[in-house]
Amino acid sequence: MPKPIRISTPPPTFEKMARSLRIPKTRQKELFAWAEEAWRRVDAEDQTRAKIKADPQEMPKNASAAD
Amino acid sequence: MPQPPIDLNAVFLNIPYDEEFRSLYIAYIVGLYQLDLVPHLASEIPGGERRLNRILDRIKSCRYSIHDLSRVEMSAAPPATPRFNMPLELGMTITWAKLYPKRHTWFIWESTPRRLQKSMSDLDGTDPYIHSGTVEGVLSELRNAFWREDAPPVRRMLQAYRIVENSVEDAFSRAGTRNLYATSVFKELCRYSVVLAEWDRRLKQKRPSA
Numbered sequence: 001m002p003k004p005i006r007i008s009t010p011p012p013t014f015e016k017m018a019r020s021l022r023i024p025k026t027r028q029k030e031l032f033a034w035a036e037e038a039w040r041r042v043d044a045e046d047q048t049r050a051k052i053k054a055d056p057q058e059m060p061k062n063a064s065a066a067d
Numbered sequence: 068m069p070q071p072p073i074d075l076n077a078v079f080l081n082i083p084y085d086e087e088f089r090s091l092y093i094a095y096i097v098g099l100y101q102l103d104l105v106p107h108l109a110s111e112i113p114g115g116e117r118r119l120n121r122i123l124d125r126i127k128s129c130r131y132s133i134h135d136l137s138r139v140e141m142s143a144a145p146p147a148t149p150r151f152n153m154p155l156e157l158g159m160t161i162t163w164a165k166l167y168p169k170r171h172t173w174f175i176w177e178s179t180p181r182r183l184q185k186s187m188s189d190l191d192g193t194d195p196y197i198h199s200g201t202v203e204g205v206l207s208e209l210r211n212a213f214w215r216e217d218a219p220p221v222r223r224m225l226q227a228y229r230i231v232e233n234s235v236e237d238a239f240s241r242a243g244t245r246n247l248y249a250t251s252v253f254k255e256l257c258r259y260s261v262v263l264a265e266w267d268r269r270l271k272q273k274r275p276s277a
Contacts, residue, residue: 004214005131005172009075011103014265020105021258031258035266038230046226 077105079132081156084248094205097228100260102213111250132160137178227263234259
């Protein structure tokens with residue numbers, strides 16, 4: 001097993017990364033709205049999957065859309 | 068001769084630029100951002116400078132590098148030729164790290180445990196990270212290689228990967244090209260990944276148990 005590197009340097013700030021990736025403020029706003037929706041969607045999909053796995057008889061009506 | 072400044076969070080990715088590598092390529096980008104690291108490709112540096120010089124400059128500016136040798140194999144298109152770009156860039160990196168060990172640390176990634184011993188026996192004693200050719204393998208090995216106390220779980224990293232993978236068509240359309248490895252597409256994937264990571268970080272700050 002290779003030896004891991006312990007990363008102790010502070011993470012770059014989002015502002016610094018946004019500058020280096022040239023994300024203007026308006027796009028940042030759009031991207032954060034997109035991220036919020038995307039995280040919500042994958043969380044919901046995974047919860048549906050977990051429920052189906054735990055109890056296949058209780059398949060929700062919209063389960064096929066999640067898969 | 069003065070050396071260029073190093074970005075302490077930067078990781079140079081020495082990877083194959085081909086369609087079969089697509090999911091692992093995206094996994095590296097997403098995974099590194101999830102760990103607060105910043106991926107870089109040789110192709111990012113613009114200009115007419117000779118490619119080899121650009122690659123060396125990029126390696127020199129990054130604190131870490133990942134050399135994925137899992138697709139060092141014969142090319143499918145005739146004439147069958149071994150793919151030497153990745154070993155060449157690894158060799159350049161090893162020399163750089165030997166000269167300046169405090170400035171650079173390199174890692175080798177492979178798909179199977181014993182392939183490296185067979186393809187490059189000179190690297191005996193170097194343990195590669197094994198991703199088994201899977202997204203989950205890349206993400207969990209990234210987490211093992213770059214250890215951070217507050218690293219997100221692999222499950223969360225996989226979710227971020229799914230989101231970015233689903234956004235590739237948007238990235239193509241914004242960049243105006245379907246070349247996954249074009250700098251413009253790479254930058255779009257970076258933008259998605261960095262915002263996903265930042266959104267999660269802000270959520271954690273709001274709700275420490277999240």
